[in-house]
Amino acid sequence: MARILLFIxxxxxxxxxxxxxxxxxxxxxxxKILIFAxxxxxxxxxxxxTGLASLGHAAFFGISAYTIAVLSVKLRMSEWIxxxxxxxxxxxxxxxxxxxxxxxxxxxxxxxTLALAQVVWGIAFGWRTMTGGDDGLPGLRRPAFVxxxxxxxxxxxxxxxxSTVVLxxxxxxxxxxxxxxxxxxESRMQALGFxxxxxxxxxxxxxxxxxxxxxxxxxxxxxxxSPDFLHVVRSAEVLIMVIIGGVGTLLGPAIGAAAIILxxxxxxxxxxxxxxxxxxxxxxxxxxxxxxxxxxYRERFMAxxxx
Amino acid sequence: MIWVIHTLNGISFGMLLFLLAAGLSLIYGLMKILNLTHGSxxxxxxxxxxxxxxxxxxxxxxxxxAPLVVALLGAVMERYFLRRFHLQELPQTLLTFxxxxxxxxxxxxxxxxxxIVLPKPAAFSGSISIGDARYPTYRLALIAVGLIVALxxxxxxxxxxxxxxxxxxxxxxxxxxxxxxxxxxLFTLVFAVGALLAALGGVLGGPIIGAQxxxxxxxxxxxxxxxxxGGLGSLRGAxxxxxxxxxxxxxxxxFFPELALFTIFVPMAIxxxxxxxxxxxxx
Numbered sequence: 036m037a038r039i040l041l042f043i044x045x046x047x048x049x050x051x052x053x054x055x056x057x058x059x060x061x062x063x064x065x066x067k068i069l070i071f072a073x074x075x076x077x078x079x080x081x082x083x084x085t086g087l088a089s090l091g092h093a094a095f096f097g098i099s100a101y102t103i104a105v106l107s108v109k110l111r112m113s114e115w116i117x118x119x120x121x122x123x124x125x126x127x128x129x130x131x132x133x134x135x136x137x138x139x140x141x142x143x144x145x146x147x148t149l150a151l152a153q154v155v156w157g158i159a160f161g162w163r164t165m166t167g168g169d170d171g172l173p174g175l176r177r178p179a180f181v182x183x184x185x186x187x188x189x190x191x192x193x194x195x196x197x198s199t200v201v202l203x204x205x206x207x208x209x210x211x212x213x214x215x216x217x218x219x220x221e222s223r224m225q226a227l228g229f230x231x232x233x234x235x236x237x238x239x240x241x242x243x244x245x246x247x248x249x250x251x252x253x254x255x256x257x258x259x260x261s262p263d264f265l266h267v268v269r270s271a272e273v274l275i276m277v278i279i280g281g282v283g284t285l286l287g288p289a290i291g292a293a294a295i296i297l298x299x300x301x302x303x304x305x306x307x308x309x310x311x312x313x314x315x316x317x318x319x320x321x322x323x324x325x326x327x328x329x330x331x332y333r334e335r336f337m338a339x340x341x342x
Numbered sequence: 343m344i345w346v347i348h349t350l351n352g353i354s355f356g357m358l359l360f361l362l363a364a365g366l367s368l369i370y371g372l373m374k375i376l377n378l379t380h381g382s383x384x385x386x387x388x389x390x391x392x393x394x395x396x397x398x399x400x401x402x403x404x405x406x407x408a409p410l411v412v413a414l415l416g417a418v419m420e421r422y423f424l425r426r427f428h429l430q431e432l433p434q435t436l437l438t439f440x441x442x443x444x445x446x447x448x449x450x451x452x453x454x455x456x457x458i459v460l461p462k463p464a465a466f467s468g469s470i471s472i473g474d475a476r477y478p479t480y481r482l483a484l485i486a487v488g489l490i491v492a493l494x495x496x497x498x499x500x501x502x503x504x505x506x507x508x509x510x511x512x513x514x515x516x517x518x519x520x521x522x523x524x525x526x527x528l529f530t531l532v533f534a535v536g537a538l539l540a541a542l543g544g545v546l547g548g549p550i551i552g553a554q555x556x557x558x559x560x561x562x563x564x565x566x567x568x569x570x571x572g573g574l575g576s577l578r579g580a581x582x583x584x585x586x587x588x589x590x591x592x593x594x595x596x597f598f599p600e601l602a603l604f605t606i607f608v609p610m611a612i613x614x615x616x617x618x619x620x621x622x623x624x625x
Binding site: 082088090134135136138139141142143145146147149150151153154157158160161162163164267271274275278282308310311313314315316317318320321322325 | 370374375376423426427431432433434435436437439440441442443444445446447448450451559563566567569570574599600601603604607610611614615618
């Protein structure tokens with residue numbers, strides 16, 4: 036316990052001190068990492084803690100981003116309306132997805148979530164008058180009180196930290212424990228009198244809400260939204276963040292997000308072939324680190340402690 | 343008359359989707375693998391076919407060689423990568439996604455980013471009159487080829503020993519293995535045949551939809567919808583689903599050009615909510 040507190044304190048000091056130490060480019064990069072860490076953690080609530088695989092998680096991220104961009108840029112509404120509206124749309128979409136997809140399991144569920152998410156992508160891509168189609172919607176301004184890089188960083192840091200606390204509390208609550216029970220065995224939880232479907236539904240909606248929050252932060256970070264926000268590549272990217280870090284932990288996906296974004300930053304500055312590199316990372320991770328970086332660390336750590 | 347033409351367009355596109363969905367559906371039915379590389383097989387088939395036609399001028403040669411190349415690729419993927427993660431859907435999905443990216447980037451590298459349209463074979467480059475309109479014979483030939491492939495697959499599955507093994511494997515791979523069926527060989531074979539069919543679709547579709555970056559995602563998605571609508575593991579489902587999605591896609595693009603994908607996905611969502619296993623699914 037003391038070690039965990041020490042770790043948290045250390046992390047807090049590092050993250051608060053960061054913008055005063057490193058150049059602003061890296062403050063921006065860290066902001067992006069924090070946003071995607073939240074996105075990846077929200078997906079892990081589904082995959083790691085509820086046992087529901089999803090390949091459509093970008094839909095919640097993207098719909099919230101699009102809602103904010105359309106309301107702010109096209110309809111000139113204030114961020115106090117746009118931001119909550121984005122989250123609401125993500126939650127509503129999460130409910131719709133859950134209603135349609137939750138009868139399926141395993142790879143069938145992956146396929147259905149992928150197809151549903153692609154519907155949302157199709158709307159963003161096709162409805163040019165509202166969304167700008169392929170060109171996206173530029174011209175979003177950050178709210179006045181976080182217009183510079185450092186204050187926006189602290190807003191993101193605060194919201195991501197608060198979300199992490201909520202997620203940890205959720206996972207440790209009776210509800211969270213029930214979710215993990217469902218992950219291990221649906222039929223046993225059913226037999227114990229738990230309403231499995233309702234638990235999964237709520238988990239899906241909560242995961243969508245946090246993905247929506249990540250999308251909302253990212254659209255303000257980017258000041259631009261395009262169909263890429265919703266694309267299946269983004270869903271797959273967040274899935275690999277979860278897996279490269281370690282499924283079924285919250286720290287793992289955050290580390291995975293950092294790893295992927297740093298790699299992307301390094302590789303795409305060197306070569307055009309980011310997609311090829313990403314593909315190789317996917318294959319290599321699956322083959323050599325199926326339990327993720329956290330898993331690798333644990334295996335090493337446990338191996339050393341054995342007599 | 344225009345409706346006849348739109349309907350024929352929809353049916354011929356539906357036949358292409360059937361070629362894709364048949365393999366996807368068989369692979370899922372037997373191995374429970376969600377193969378995201380399936381759209382890449384289609385595109386690789388189209389690109390390799392275009393190169394063969396450019397070098398030799400023979401469409402027939404492209405139609406034979408390109409699918410075989412892709413079948414080999416599929417067999418290698420199954421045997422050396424996917425097999426290690428039998429029945430673990432998350433690693434398998436990620437592997438196929440990784441290959442999707444790798445193939446996409448390599449294809450961009452080799453064939454560039456400009457759309458390539460394959461030339462039609464000489465015998466089917468003309469058109470016939472339907473009423474007062476002209477209709478390309480190539481699309482009619484495509485419908486015929488689709489029906490022939492469907493017939494062959496049906497005969498193979500229902501009337502041959504290997505087909506019986508396949509059906510046994512789809513029902514219960516473990517028991518089939520215990521009965522002495524070489525399930526391991528069956529897995530590789532079905533994966534290769536699935537890849538072959540997708541590549542065949544790529545070469546056949548080359549003259550009408552062409553090959554370009556991103557087509558791998560598009561056709562993969564449509565094939566998924568076909569399989570979701572038709573039901574996984576069912577050839578009949580792949581055929582009916584393919585025709586349905588082909589027609590919906592075609593008429594959707596005419597009536598609601600801004601929301602084209604909607605006309606496919608709304609019916610999909612409706613079918614999902616009433617028949618979660620698809621029209622002919624047995625799962």
